[in-house]
Amino acid sequence: MDKFRMIFQFFQSNQESFMNGICGIMALASTQMYSAFDFNCPCLPHYNLAYGLGILLVPPFILFLLGFVLNNNISMLAEEWRRPQGQRGKDPAVLRYMFCSMAQRAMIAPAVWVSVTLLDGKCITCAFCTSVPVETLGNASHPPLSQGEIQRVLARIPCKEIYNGQQLIANEVAVRYLRCISQALGWCFVLLMTMLAFLVRSLRPCFSQAAFLKSRYWSHYIDIERKLFDETCAEHARSFAKVCIQQFFEGMSTDLVAARCHLPRKVPADAGEAAEKLLGITDRGTMNMALKSWHRCKPPLHLHPPALPTGNGWAGEGQPPTHPSMPLRETAAYYSWV
């Protein structure tokens, strides 16, 4: 019991570190995904913005949802939220605590994706290359071009091989400029997220610490209760199955013996454990019939109480229980095999 308690405590105290581990793995997966992704800017005036912003914003949304899906506690939260009140009141503070802690963990991988994307610079370069200030950065002596032409030329900035606007604005100058803006945005984003995390974490003990302890206790309790209930049900199912099968074999051996009109085999007093476990079935034909019956006609999910002692001369184990509540259907179905 001590060992069980020790292991359980370890698991419970590590439930948080387990979730943190998943969170860290998802963050690493998101950087890996970004480096494995082959970014291909379309280099066309209206498509660039859509592509660049799409790559910047759609994968974080997917990662956020994935963070919720991979979190085991989401079903617990949903269950607690939707259950009827019954005899136990519902505490909205507990639900809020559970949701907040899940949302915080799910936010990490998307934040990592957005930071890595901005610090790398390709997305912003692709999305905003048509908005580069040509007047300040470009060459003064470029031939006059229409607005549409300028847009088309600028849209090719990310694609160095096909860029034909060196007279308008040097490619390296534009790329450096956009990259600088992108990296500045990236660092500012990371700073903002870190400050937010710091504020959330450090302001909590200053306000509502008691309420926090309460919510945390009851959310752990709900989790443990659910697990213990599942374990108890599993144990119950095991015992149910064991008794059901035991009663099936007893029923089989009784009916077989009754059908064959054999004299009851007197089991010697010192038969031992092995004879007990045979449950009265001791030859191939009987066993085969038992197996066939198990497959074709499983017993009902209804255990009958063990028999009162009848004193009809049967010795040893394997006394045939009288079946006061045994459904006739089963008996009839069985006798068809005889």
Add this chain to the structure above:
Amino acid sequence: MDRFRMIFQYFQSSSESVMNGICGLLALASVKMYTSFDFSCPCLPQYNMAYGLGIMFVPPVILFLCGLILNRQSLVMLEEWRRPQGRRKKDLAVIRYMCSSIVQRAMVAPVVWIIVTLLDGKCLICAFSGSMDPEKFVGFANVSTVQVQQLLAKVPCKDDELMRNNTSRKAVSRYLHCWSQALGWSILLILIVAAFLARWLRPCFNQATLLQARHWSNYIDIEQKIFEETCCEHSRLFAHKCILHFFESMRQEIKLHSFSLPREGAGAEGEEDLLQGITDQDQVNKLLKTWYYEKPPLDVSQATQR
């Protein structure tokens, strides 16, 4: 039980080493972040200074905040600071000790970033190339003011068409690199000397107060851990009792509604006990449905009194 005690003692004694480990990991992470970050100076007059100094000072702030967030003791310290006095007096020396140890550990990663940045030199070259005096360098001496600003701003970009084979660019770059590395090494030397003096001279002042503060800060940390563990154990026992009580009440309800023969006979103990009187598919379904629709109240006082 012995094994539990052994693990617990290890955990206790390593609270400090866990924090030192996190501190070291953050320092390594900061070096890795710097090497994997693709530094690209904009090479434009107003933007250089902002970019260079931004890269030098914004990540250290981020790393400092991360160091505070990842350190568990900062939460413990805040709770101790903000708690109502109650029946336990607050000792400001303990809170000060905890605060200083947390801040010292959180400062390591930012300092590593700044030193690595200075020793590498790219940031300073980017930030201060526009502030150089053009008269000192032959290639920039006789150029108009506006153009010299543009040229100086392009010094960090080796591949720029104007700068590709410019010897004056190399001269400016080397000059700034030298200053940057000198600054980096000086800061490192000053910090190490300061740390050495602080550690060596500390036993000369207030050693007794220090020992007390360290003991009680350790105590507060351990007390909180044990409280959390005790709460976990308590909630497990509570849940266990609650579920048993639920099964028991279901069994009684079933007994009231059905007229099955009373249990007697040799096989009453063992498996039947575990079945808790629920021996039927319908009964099991009813139990599961009741569990969902009507969870039992959070009150096991009747169960414990039985």
